[in-house]
Each structure stands twice: as C-alpha cells, then as structure tokens.
Amino acid sequence: MYPIWFQKRPLFTVLSALTIFLLFFSVSAFAQDNSQIDTTIAVDTTLAEIRIVPPSSVEVSDVGNDAGGSIDIHWQLSPEDQNGGPVISYSVLRAESVDGTLGDFTEIGSVPAGASTYADGNTVDGLKYVYKVAATAASGAVFESGDSIPVSSSAQWFDMRRINVFVGVLLVAGFIVYYIRQAKAGKELFIRKIAGLDAVDEAVGRATEMGKKIFYVPGTQDMDNVQTIAGVTILGRVAEMAAQYETWLEVPVSRSLVLVTAKEMVKEAYSKAGRPDAYHEDQVHYLTDDQFGYAAGVDGMVVREKPATIFYMGAFYAESLILAETGNSIGAIQIAGTGMPSQLPFFVAACDYTLIGEELFAASAYLSREPKQLGSLKGQDMGKAVILIALIVGLLLETFGIWNFSTLFSVIE
Amino acid sequence: MEHFAIWVAAFLTMGIISFLYKDNAWYKLSEAIFVGISAGYWFVTLFWDNIYGKFWVGRGDDAMLYIGAFLGLLMLMRLVPKVGWISRWPLAFIVGATAGFYLINYFSSNVMRQVEDTIMPLLGTDYSATTYDMIGNIVIAVGTFSGLVYFFFSKEHKGVFGGTAKVGIFFLMITFGASFGYTVMSRMSLLIGRLDFLFGDWLGMIK
Amino acid sequence: MNARMKEILVVAVLTVFCAIMYWGKVDGWMTGFQFSFGLSMTVVILIAVSLLVILYLTLRGKLIGRRVVFLYVGISVTLPFFMSLSQEIKISPEVQTLYEGIAELPPGSVVLTAFDYDPPSAPELQPMAESFFRYCFNNDLKVVVIGLWPQGPQQANIAIEKILLDEAIAAKNLQYGIDYVNLGFQTGNEFVIQRMGSDFKSMFPTDYTGTPYNDLPLVRNIKNFSNIDYGFNLSAGYPGTVEWVQVAVDRYGLKMGAGNTAVQAPQCYPYIRSGQLVGILGGMNGAAEFELMTGTVGKGTKFMLSQSFAHMIVIAFIIIGNVAYFRGGRKQKL
Amino acid sequence: MRREIPLLITGIVGVVFVIQYFIPHWPFNRMNAWFSDWFSIVQACAIWLGALNLIKISIQKIAKKKKDWIYSVVILVFFLLITILGFAEGEEFREPGTGFTWLYEFVYTPLSSTMFAILAFFVASASYRAFRARNLEATLLLAAAFFVMLGRVPIGDVISGFMPQGAQLSNLATWIMTFPQTAGQRAIMIGIALGIVSTSLRIILGIERSHLGGGD
CATH class of the missing domain: 3.40.50 (Rossmann fold)
Known part of the structure; x- marks a missing residue:
C-alpha cells in the first residue's frame, strides 16, 4: 500500500518532508518587502486661519508574519500636535497606483491627535498603494503630508515570531523519534514503577474471582480530546485482559464518536486475545451526550449491578465525583486516570489508585511494554530534562542579572 | 401554566434530591426523563446549529463545507454493515487534525508560556523583591521543578532524584488540596442556588 | 407502621407543607421568614453542639452514616437563608x-x-x-x-x-x-x-x-x-x-x-x-x-453566610472522619 | 487497505495541522476554520448513531421486559417528545414560547442544575469518608484544603481575628493559591502538555493506532 521508501522508514520520511517544507518557507519568509521613505511636502495651507505644519515622514510597510491584506502606516506628528494644540485628528488617505499612475485619494480612516500609526487592514495583496496623512484642525481645515512611496501587502510563508515554538517542537519530536528508533533496535528502556498500572491486573483478576462485571468509563469528552484517545487506548489493554479472564467488561460512553471507536477497540482486543466469540455488541453502549444525564445513567448502573472493578480513564469534569463516590460506596476497586487537575483530588481521595496527569499518557506504554511506546515515553522524558535544565540555567542567569533568558520561551509578540 | 411549570420544575428537582435518601422510583423517573430529554436536546441542537446553521444555510460560497458534509455522510455509513469500515476515514481525519492542533496549542501555551513565567529573577530585577515575593518566587521555582521531576518516568526515584520527586509530590498534593477546597466552594454555591430556587422562587419563604 | 408507610407519610406531609407555602406566596399572606439575631445564634449553637455530640459518639466508636452527613449539609445551607447575621467580606x-x-x-x-x-x-x-x-x-x-x-x-x-x-x-x-x-x-x-x-x-x-x-x-x-x-x-x-x-x-x-x-x-x-x-x-x-x-x-x-456554614460543616466532617480513622486503628472503612 | 488509508489520512492531516501554526499564508490560515466547521458537521452526523443506539437499546429492554423496562419507555417518550417538538418548531425552536424552550426551561434546566447541586452532598460525604490523613502527602492535601476552605469565606477571618494581619486565614489562602498551588498546577500543566505532544506525535506517525480499532 505505502510507497517502498515510506514502508522502510516511515518516521524518517515524514519528519524529513516536514523539515524540508518548513525550511523552504522560512527561507521565503526573509523575502518580504519592507519599504519606507521620507517625504515631506507641505501642501494646501493657504486658506487656513491657523497654519499647521502637516505630519511628515510617512512610512509604510507590509504587516509582517500575516496572511496579507494589511499595511502599517507610521508618521511623525505635526509639531503643533500638543495637548490643547490646534490638531484634533489625523485622517489617512490612500490611492491605488497602477503602473506608476496614481488614482484618486480616498480617506480610509482617522485617528485622534497624538496617534502616529494606523493599520490599514483592507488591502488587496499585490496591488500597489500610496498613502498620505492629513492633520485636521479644529476649524476643519486640512493639512496634508506628502505621498508615501508605493507599497503592496503580501502574505508570508513563515511566521518568524514563532520560530522558538518551531525549534521546541522539532526538538521534542526529534527526541521522541530518536528513542523510538533506539527502542526498535532492541535497546532496553527503563520505566519506573507506576502503582496504579501495576494494579490493573489485580483489579481485573478480582472481578473474575467474584464473578462480577468490570466497568470502564473512558471520560465524558469527545474524540477530539487527546485524553479520550489515551483512555480508549488503555481500554484496549483492559479489554484484552478481560477477554483472557472471560470477565464481562461493560463500557458506557457519552459520545457517539467514542462509541464507534470504543466498539472497534474492544472487538479488536477480543480477537487479539483469541476470544472473538466472547465479544458482544452491547458491551459498549451509548447513554447520552449530556454530562449529568450520563453520570446519572452510570450511577444507576453501578448501584444496580455492583461491578467489582471500575476504571475511569480520560477527560472528566464535575461528574468525576459522583462516579467515584458511588463506586466507592459499593466497595468496587477503582482505578482512575485523568489530566484534569480540578478533578484529580476526588479521584485521589475516592479511588484506590490514580494516574496523575502525565501518567495517564504513559499508561499505554507501561501496559503494553511495546518498544515504540516506551521509546516515545523516553523521548518525552528527554523533553522534560531539557525543560529542567532550562529552568536551572534560566533562573541562575536571570537572578544574577546576566541575561533575560525567559525571552527564549516568549510566545506573544 | 405558570403554576404548572414551576411545580414540574420543583417535582423534578426533588426527584433528583430524593436519591440522597436512596435509589427510588421517583429518582429513577426523574433520571429517565433526564436521559431522554438531554439526549434529545443535544440531538436537536446539533442538528439545527451544525447541520442546518453551518452547512445548509451557512455554507455561503465556501465549497470547503461540502468536504465536511461528505465526511459526515461517510460517518453515517456505519449504519450499513457492509460498508461500515468506511466510517474510519472521517474518524481518522478528526483524530489527525486534533492531534496536530493540540500538539501545537499545548506546546505553545502550556510548555513555552509556563516555562517562560517560571524563569524569573528570584530576587526581583536589581534585587528589588520584597521578602514576601522572594519566598514566593523561590517556592514557585522549586515547586515547578520538583513537580516535573516527579513526572520523570525513565529513571528510578531514588537518592537525590527521588528526594526531589518527593518534594514534587508534596507540591502536587497541596495543589490538589487547594483544588479540593475550591471545588467544595463551587458545589456548595450550586446547592445554594438550587435551594434558593426551592425555598425562594418556588415557595417564597426567603425574605 | 412499616418503612414503606413512613416514607409515604413523609412525602405526604412535605407535599401539604409545600402546597400551603405556595398558596401563601401566591395569595400574599406569607412573605417569607427571618430569624431574629437571638434565634439565629441559638440555631448556630444547636448545630455546633450536635456536631460535638457526633464527635463524642465517634470517639465512643459509634459511626454515623452518609445520610446524616447529607442532612447536615442540607440544614447548614438552608437555615442561613433565614438568619440575620452579618460578616465582613475581604477583597482578595x-x-x-x-x-x-x-x-x-x-x-x-x-x-x-x-x-x-x-x-x-x-x-x-x-x-x-x-x-x-x-x-x-x-x-x-x-x-x-x-x-x-x-x-x-x-x-x-x-x-x-x-x-x-x-x-x-x-x-x-x-x-x-x-x-x-x-x-x-x-x-x-x-x-x-x-x-x-x-x-x-x-x-x-x-x-x-x-x-x-x-x-x-x-x-x-x-x-x-x-x-x-x-x-x-x-x-x-x-x-x-x-x-x-x-x-x-x-x-x-x-x-x-x-x-x-x-x-x-x-x-x-x-x-x-x-x-x-x-x-x-x-x-x-x-x-x-x-x-x-x-x-x-x-x-x-446574600448567600455568603450559607457558604461559610457549608464550609464549616465540611471541615467538621473531615475532622470527624479522621477521628474515626485514627480511633479505629487506621483501618476504619466508613 | 482498510487500515492503511485511515492511517495515511491521520498522518497527513496531522502534519498539516501542525505546520498551519507557523504559516500565515493562505490556505493555511483558513485551516482552523475549515476544521472546526467540518468537525461540527461530523459531530452532528455522529450523534445520529448515538441516538439510534439509545433507541435500539431502550427498545430491546422493553421487548425483553428486562428489569426496570418501564423507565426505558420514559426515556423513549421524552426523547421523542423533545426531538419531535424541536424539529417541528423549525429554526426558531429556541425562541421564547416554543414547546422546546418550555421543556428546556422547566424540565432540562432544573434536572441538570440539581444534578450539579447534589454534588455538594457527595463532596461532603467524600470528605467524611475518604479524606484521611493517611500519610504525609494526604495530610498536606488536607491542610491545604483546610486553609483554602476557611480562608475563602468571610468566617475564616472571624476565626483568625486574633492573629496578626499577615497570618489571617484569608491571606494564607491567597498565599497558597498564588505560590505553591500555582507551582503544582504548572508542573501538572507542563507534564500533561508533553504527554499530549508525544501522544499526538505517535498518532501522526501511525504508532498509536488504537483509535482506529486495535493494535497492529
């Protein structure tokens, strides 16, 4: 199915394509035009009672790092523009320039006295425009600056302000890919003990001994949440164990997309465990999209059917407490995992084991012990190591006033 | 009608509250109504807002929306068992886009920004910080650092490293405690709101 | 009288009470209740004393069920609606x-x-x-x-x-x-x-x-x-x-x-x-x-008083729960 | 074929959505908008699957006269009631005065609000039964909760009134929220973000394929 080069080295192919693509665009990003010129010609001041020296040095430039369609205009204030002075506002005039011939100037906007910039957000890319700025006096008389040089707006292919994010993502992605390759090559990767995950086996086993059900709640968010994806992945492992132990696993879900995915997942797991016959269509079923409708539904099922083991893995909101407390009250073994900080205290309190934040994402690697998964976990750890080092170095540099290190991480322009 | 409406609302409110006593018929009735109504509510709302509002009348001349409709149709193919496998395509699309979008969003907002804010002159610029700020800054730096160490998976938590991780878990626990306190606050407020409905709006007993 | 009858009776009494109150509201002869300062304080003290009794019972090894907790939460949120106590709010x-x-x-x-x-x-x-x-x-x-x-x-x-x-x-x-x-x-x-x-x-x-x-x-x-x-x-x-x-x-x-x-x-x-x-x-x-x-x-x-009360109740029950835990040799499962 | 095409779609779409962040040029600047539209439409189509599943399960329950089947009838009736009203009333189904709005206001709202509100009871009972000073960690959790709960309501300062200004409960609560709490939240946030980055990357590279049903 895949081209041969992709089959052989998929990671390498995708990443190198990505790099080439981005390099190309970052080069073209430097090719943006940035023009400015000083033109000061006083015009049309004859009839005015008070003469105002018009604004000068109208500089125009394409707005950088954008999708095009806008031009920045900047000018020197009229010397008379002081508090209580005669200038009340500036209006910005624009004309199209086609092959060197200027069209008519029309006013495109105005700003109050004291302001020296205007952003024209309504240009057509590629067309050349000439701007001038006029100071308006209280009497209504208008004093215009000279024309700017022609300028056109354009869209850029790379947002230079985001280069640090780009480098960061590339670094972390690089680590992950590197360690995945290492792991595939057979290198042993250590992973520390995670108590909550060691308990999964025991929890499934207990349900089997007691002859009771296992409930699995993959969070209440949709498939567009990465935590849900993590939850569904862990569901696969749990389903496999349940199939081996021949224990009834029930998965109530609250989103239709999750229903579709979870069904596939469980079905697959059963056939992987060699028990495709044991899989039942109704094991995974939909209740309602509504948070509390769902919580109430699951609650009712838990109280009536008294499962021996309940898993909560995924993204949760307020329903976490209802679920965990009810499960606790019937004495089920509960293992929870979520990246929702506000729900963690309840899971920590009411469940036997809780995967805190990032541990949820580590779970699928931990349970499967697949080299690829372990490798990505190691790569993720290296990302953390870089952050830890950056924290130490940065704190030292900044505390002793050597260098403002944190600007490296600045995202806002 | 007005009287009927508020009594219906009160009846259902009390029905849910009755669960606190025990699982009973009144609660089960309220719960069943809730499941039905809420599933229907989202069903109708999503149809009018997303399919009708976004696609049917809202598409304008944006041909790209047809792609969405096409993906939606593929999704519905699941209803036809023979070609059900094709519903994996829109699913693949959504998962892929989510992965890409979240990768960037979380990296820039939660990693870059938070690291940026943790790196600061601990003693203030030009040693200007008050003792209060200084202690605070150090607490934040130490807390963030050790918390991250706790999340380190590929190294055994022993020795100095383990000690740091231990400090990290302390910070996490304080965070959970604070979160817990705020959650209690929140839930109590909502209960207050509901009891205000019962005793105030419905029975008019609150002055 | 069996449990079923008792339940029906309670629901009936509640319904009648609510109907009377509602009628009073609609008809205008009932405009709400407010406790005097003295009564408010008495209620507060009563609640505090009953909590101490629960603490005492817990120390003696008699544990209360969750319904009692529910009841206390309900009471501590509802009663302050009618109290005339005031407290100073601080700006954070x-x-x-x-x-x-x-x-x-x-x-x-x-x-x-x-x-x-x-x-x-x-x-x-x-x-x-x-x-x-x-x-x-x-x-x-x-x-x-x-x-x-x-x-x-x-x-x-x-x-x-x-x-x-x-x-x-x-x-x-x-x-x-x-x-x-x-x-x-x-x-x-x-x-x-x-x-x-x-x-x-x-x-x-x-x-x-x-x-x-x-x-x-x-x-x-x-x-x-x-x-x-x-x-x-x-x-x-x-x-x-x-x-x-x-x-x-x-x-x-x-x-x-x-x-x-x-x-x-x-x-x-x-x-x-x-x-x-x-x-x-x-x-x-x-x-x-x-x-x-x-x-x-x-x-x-208006509702800050209820809020304060509710927090106090939760704290009280955390303490009682922990007392039970330590008293029961750290094994007590409630 | 049935597995490879979805994998390819995921990979390509994923990469495109990563790079769109760095490229302000058309069409990348429109990608977000398109995706959000597409997602809403797919979501609205997918809920048909969910709704049909709900109907199917309810009917099965009724047909087999399983325990509590009568409540499945209630679910069906109310589901159909609000759905039929919502569709019959057309685009303006949300306007004041429609049957849909009535159901929303007097049935849906009280039910969902009360569901939220009874959490207060569960929170209290969880505090009573589960929050134990088992070890140093749990004790810290409890202590922080204690200070925040007291410090955030006016009664806290009544209790700590005899203390100096700096040690008043409200100030302590503010301190906990501003410093140690913030530090902990940050560690969690950064950790989760890295977890998401690596999970997303695995998805894009096709290593994580569970969302398409199963492993290799």
Whole structure:
C-alpha cells in the first residue's frame, strides 16, 4: 500500500518532508518587502486661519508574519500636535497606483491627535498603494503630508515570531523519534514503577474471582480530546485482559464518536486475545451526550449491578465525583486516570489508585511494554530534562542579572 | 401554566434530591426523563446549529463545507454493515487534525508560556523583591521543578532524584488540596442556588 | 407502621407543607421568614453542639452514616437563608486587580464579554454577570456579548434585562445596538475565538435576533480583538477561560479578566501570575467580593453566610472522619 | 487497505495541522476554520448513531421486559417528545414560547442544575469518608484544603481575628493559591502538555493506532 521508501522508514520520511517544507518557507519568509521613505511636502495651507505644519515622514510597510491584506502606516506628528494644540485628528488617505499612475485619494480612516500609526487592514495583496496623512484642525481645515512611496501587502510563508515554538517542537519530536528508533533496535528502556498500572491486573483478576462485571468509563469528552484517545487506548489493554479472564467488561460512553471507536477497540482486543466469540455488541453502549444525564445513567448502573472493578480513564469534569463516590460506596476497586487537575483530588481521595496527569499518557506504554511506546515515553522524558535544565540555567542567569533568558520561551509578540 | 411549570420544575428537582435518601422510583423517573430529554436536546441542537446553521444555510460560497458534509455522510455509513469500515476515514481525519492542533496549542501555551513565567529573577530585577515575593518566587521555582521531576518516568526515584520527586509530590498534593477546597466552594454555591430556587422562587419563604 | 408507610407519610406531609407555602406566596399572606439575631445564634449553637455530640459518639466508636452527613449539609445551607447575621467580606488581590483593570477604562471603551456557561453554573456566575454589567452601564462602557456555550447568550440576556430595571441605569436610556449588543452563540469552541482574531463578522454575521452585523452601530467598526479594550470571560468549563487565554490573549494580545466557577479557578491562577489574565473572580465568593467593590448587594453577598456554614460543616466532617480513622486503628472503612 | 488509508489520512492531516501554526499564508490560515466547521458537521452526523443506539437499546429492554423496562419507555417518550417538538418548531425552536424552550426551561434546566447541586452532598460525604490523613502527602492535601476552605469565606477571618494581619486565614489562602498551588498546577500543566505532544506525535506517525480499532 505505502510507497517502498515510506514502508522502510516511515518516521524518517515524514519528519524529513516536514523539515524540508518548513525550511523552504522560512527561507521565503526573509523575502518580504519592507519599504519606507521620507517625504515631506507641505501642501494646501493657504486658506487656513491657523497654519499647521502637516505630519511628515510617512512610512509604510507590509504587516509582517500575516496572511496579507494589511499595511502599517507610521508618521511623525505635526509639531503643533500638543495637548490643547490646534490638531484634533489625523485622517489617512490612500490611492491605488497602477503602473506608476496614481488614482484618486480616498480617506480610509482617522485617528485622534497624538496617534502616529494606523493599520490599514483592507488591502488587496499585490496591488500597489500610496498613502498620505492629513492633520485636521479644529476649524476643519486640512493639512496634508506628502505621498508615501508605493507599497503592496503580501502574505508570508513563515511566521518568524514563532520560530522558538518551531525549534521546541522539532526538538521534542526529534527526541521522541530518536528513542523510538533506539527502542526498535532492541535497546532496553527503563520505566519506573507506576502503582496504579501495576494494579490493573489485580483489579481485573478480582472481578473474575467474584464473578462480577468490570466497568470502564473512558471520560465524558469527545474524540477530539487527546485524553479520550489515551483512555480508549488503555481500554484496549483492559479489554484484552478481560477477554483472557472471560470477565464481562461493560463500557458506557457519552459520545457517539467514542462509541464507534470504543466498539472497534474492544472487538479488536477480543480477537487479539483469541476470544472473538466472547465479544458482544452491547458491551459498549451509548447513554447520552449530556454530562449529568450520563453520570446519572452510570450511577444507576453501578448501584444496580455492583461491578467489582471500575476504571475511569480520560477527560472528566464535575461528574468525576459522583462516579467515584458511588463506586466507592459499593466497595468496587477503582482505578482512575485523568489530566484534569480540578478533578484529580476526588479521584485521589475516592479511588484506590490514580494516574496523575502525565501518567495517564504513559499508561499505554507501561501496559503494553511495546518498544515504540516506551521509546516515545523516553523521548518525552528527554523533553522534560531539557525543560529542567532550562529552568536551572534560566533562573541562575536571570537572578544574577546576566541575561533575560525567559525571552527564549516568549510566545506573544 | 405558570403554576404548572414551576411545580414540574420543583417535582423534578426533588426527584433528583430524593436519591440522597436512596435509589427510588421517583429518582429513577426523574433520571429517565433526564436521559431522554438531554439526549434529545443535544440531538436537536446539533442538528439545527451544525447541520442546518453551518452547512445548509451557512455554507455561503465556501465549497470547503461540502468536504465536511461528505465526511459526515461517510460517518453515517456505519449504519450499513457492509460498508461500515468506511466510517474510519472521517474518524481518522478528526483524530489527525486534533492531534496536530493540540500538539501545537499545548506546546505553545502550556510548555513555552509556563516555562517562560517560571524563569524569573528570584530576587526581583536589581534585587528589588520584597521578602514576601522572594519566598514566593523561590517556592514557585522549586515547586515547578520538583513537580516535573516527579513526572520523570525513565529513571528510578531514588537518592537525590527521588528526594526531589518527593518534594514534587508534596507540591502536587497541596495543589490538589487547594483544588479540593475550591471545588467544595463551587458545589456548595450550586446547592445554594438550587435551594434558593426551592425555598425562594418556588415557595417564597426567603425574605 | 412499616418503612414503606413512613416514607409515604413523609412525602405526604412535605407535599401539604409545600402546597400551603405556595398558596401563601401566591395569595400574599406569607412573605417569607427571618430569624431574629437571638434565634439565629441559638440555631448556630444547636448545630455546633450536635456536631460535638457526633464527635463524642465517634470517639465512643459509634459511626454515623452518609445520610446524616447529607442532612447536615442540607440544614447548614438552608437555615442561613433565614438568619440575620452579618460578616465582613475581604477583597482578595486577584479581585482587586481585576477591578482596577476595568476601572481604568475610559468611558466609551468597548468591553467584550464571553458567556461560556449554562444554567447549572448560574448560581456562581450570574451574580458576577449582573454586577459586571451594572458597573459597565453605570460607567458608560460599551458591552459586546458573545457565547461559546449555546445557553450563554440567554444567560446574558437575563442579566441585562434585570440590570436595565435599576433606576440609575434606566435613567440613562441605553439603546440596544449602540450601548450593548448580544451577538449570540456560535459553534466551534476555540476555533471561534481564533477566527474572531481575524474577523468578528465572519463568525457572527448577525446578532442573536438576526440583525445583520453591519446594521449594529456599536460593532460595525469592530473588526477583531484590536478594537476591543477589555475582555471578560465567564466560564464554567470547556470551552472557557483556558481557551480564551490560549487564543485571544496569547495570539492576539487581548487584555482580559475572567470570572470562573470555583472549580475552574485554581487552573487559572498560573495565568494571573504570568500576566495573561489581569485578575479573576473565583466562585460565589469572588462574586461577593466584586459586588462589594462595585458597591452593590446581590446574591453573591446574600448567600455568603450559607457558604461559610457549608464550609464549616465540611471541615467538621473531615475532622470527624479522621477521628474515626485514627480511633479505629487506621483501618476504619466508613 | 482498510487500515492503511485511515492511517495515511491521520498522518497527513496531522502534519498539516501542525505546520498551519507557523504559516500565515493562505490556505493555511483558513485551516482552523475549515476544521472546526467540518468537525461540527461530523459531530452532528455522529450523534445520529448515538441516538439510534439509545433507541435500539431502550427498545430491546422493553421487548425483553428486562428489569426496570418501564423507565426505558420514559426515556423513549421524552426523547421523542423533545426531538419531535424541536424539529417541528423549525429554526426558531429556541425562541421564547416554543414547546422546546418550555421543556428546556422547566424540565432540562432544573434536572441538570440539581444534578450539579447534589454534588455538594457527595463532596461532603467524600470528605467524611475518604479524606484521611493517611500519610504525609494526604495530610498536606488536607491542610491545604483546610486553609483554602476557611480562608475563602468571610468566617475564616472571624476565626483568625486574633492573629496578626499577615497570618489571617484569608491571606494564607491567597498565599497558597498564588505560590505553591500555582507551582503544582504548572508542573501538572507542563507534564500533561508533553504527554499530549508525544501522544499526538505517535498518532501522526501511525504508532498509536488504537483509535482506529486495535493494535497492529
């Protein structure tokens, strides 16, 4: 199915394509035009009672790092523009320039006295425009600056302000890919003990001994949440164990997309465990999209059917407490995992084991012990190591006033 | 009608509250109504807002929306068992886009920004910080650092490293405690709101 | 009499009681109850003493069930409704900075308020919405409302209708479309914010009544966030403040404050430290503080007593639970 | 074929959505908007699957006269009631005065609000039964909760009234929220973000394929 080069080295192919693509665009990003010129010609001041020296040095430039369609205009204030002075506002005039011939100037906007910039957000890319700025006096008389040089707006292919994010993502992605390759090559990767995950086996086993059900709640968010994806992945492992132990696993879900995915997942797991016959269509079923409708539904099922083991893995909101407390009250073994900080205290309190934040994402690697998964976990750890080092170095540099290190991480322009 | 409406609302409110006593018929009735109504509510709302509002009348001349409709149709193919496998395509699309979008969003907002804010002159610029700020800054730096160490998976938590991780878990626990306190606050407020409905709006007993 | 009969009896008594009260309200002969100071104090002392009794029983090894806890929570929240006790509310720094952020806006500034919650969270957020609108209208700030939750704009309308009845504000004769606009709800979560970054109109071609965007004088000249002086987000979850910070603040540089349900608030504290948010109102307590700052008394302030009581009860039960735990040789499962 | 095409779609779409962040040029600047539209439409189509599943399960329950089947009838009736009203009333189904709005206001709202509100009871009972000073960690959790709960309501300062200003409970609560709490939240946030980055990357590279049903 895949081209041969992709089959052989998929990671390498995708990443190198990505790099080439981005390099190309970052080069073209430097090719943006940035023009400015000083033109000061006083015009049309004859009839005015008070003469105002018009604004000068109208500089125009394409707005950088954008999708095009806008031009920045900047000018020197009229010397008379002081508090209580005669200038009340500036209006910005624009004309199209086609092959060197200027069209008519029309006013495109105005700003109050004291302001020296205007952003024209309504240009057509590629067309050349000439701007001038006029100071308006209280009497209504208008004093215009000279024309700017022609300028056109354009869209850029790379947002230079985001280069640090780009480098960061590339670094972390690089680590992950590197360690995945290492792991595939057979290198042993250590992973520390995670108590909550060691308990999964025991929890499934207990349900089997007691002859009771296992409930699995993959969070209440949709498939567009990465935590849900993590939850569904862990569901696969749990389903496999349940199939081996021949224990009834029930998965109530609250989103239709999750229903579709979870069904596939469980079905697959059963056939992987060699028990495709044991899989039942109704094991995974939909209740309602509504948070509390769902919580109430699951609650009712838990109280009536008294499962021996309940898993909560995924993204949760307020329903976490209802679920965990009810499960606790019937004495089920509960293992929870979520990246929702506000729900963690309840899971920590009411469940036997809780995967805190990032541990949820580590779970699928931990349970499967697949080299690829372990490798990505190691790569993720290296990302953390870089952050830890950056924290130490940065704190030292900044505390002793050597260098403002944190600007490296600045995202806002 | 007005009287009927508020009594219906009160009846259902009390029905849910009755669960606190025990699982009973009144609660089960309220719960069943809730499941039905809420599933229907989202069903109708999503149809009018997303399919009708976004696609049917809202598409304008944006041909790209047809792609969405096409993906939606593929999704519905699941209803036809023979070609059900094709519903994996829109699913693949959504998962892929989510992965890409979240990768960037979380990296820039939660990693870059938070690291940026943790790196600061601990003693203030030009040693200007008050003792209060200084202690605070150090607490934040130490807390963030050790918390991250706790999340380190590929190294055994022993020795100095383990000690740091231990400090990290302390910070996490304080965070959970604070979160817990705020959650209690929140839930109590909502209960207050509901009891205000019962005793105030419905029975008019609150002055 | 068996248990079943008792249950039926209780329900019957309750129904009759509610019917009488309701009749009294409709008929006008019952206008509500209020305990005198002495009675209020007596009730407080009674509750405290009964808690001590429970503590004593626990020490003796007799444990109470969860229904008793439920009962105490119900009582401790309900009774303060009728009490005449007052307590001093203190302003926390994050509310102070939020207030200062709004207070420095000159009259005529445009404020964007995003309503991202639904009726269940209204007890916490509605008082904030009301006092925020009241402040804006009193100080001639222009208000633009949007919602990322379908029910949000309806909540905004409820608050605005209520505020417009205020005498001082009614006297201003505020005009819809000029002084305030409700652009309604739009699907798409954080993508809506993202698109508003380039063009409001593309996301909200009409307001919630169907009036075209360009026919609304207030918003006609608003292209994107650069024309907004202050953003205020009331949020109860996803999409909410986190998304607004990630997109509107981080990518488009909007100055922003937020009102959150208390559950959401702790997650937003890092954003205050880093300056991504100017301040935050957390839960009903935040609402009460903001009411105090803006000089109004609303439901936030009114219910602070219930809130205080409820917290005390929870703390009391944590202590009792732990006493049971340590007494039972750390093995007690309740 | 049935597995490879979805994998390819995921990979390509994922990469495109990563790079769109760095490219302000058309069409990348429109990608977000398109995706959000597409997602809403797919979501609205997918809920048909959910709704049909709900109907199917309810009917099965009724047909087999399983325990509590009568409540499945209630679910069906109310689901159909609000759905039929919502569709019959057309685009304006949300306007004041429609049957849909009535159901929303007097049935849906009280039910969902009360669901939220009874959490208060569960929170209290969880505090009573589960929050134990088992070890140092749990004790810290409890202590922080204690200070925050007291410090955030006016009664806290009544209790600590005899203390100096700096040690008042409200100030302590503010301190906890501003410093240690913020630090902990940050560690969690950064950790989760890295977890998401690596999970997303695995998805894009096709290593994590569970969402398409099963492993290799």
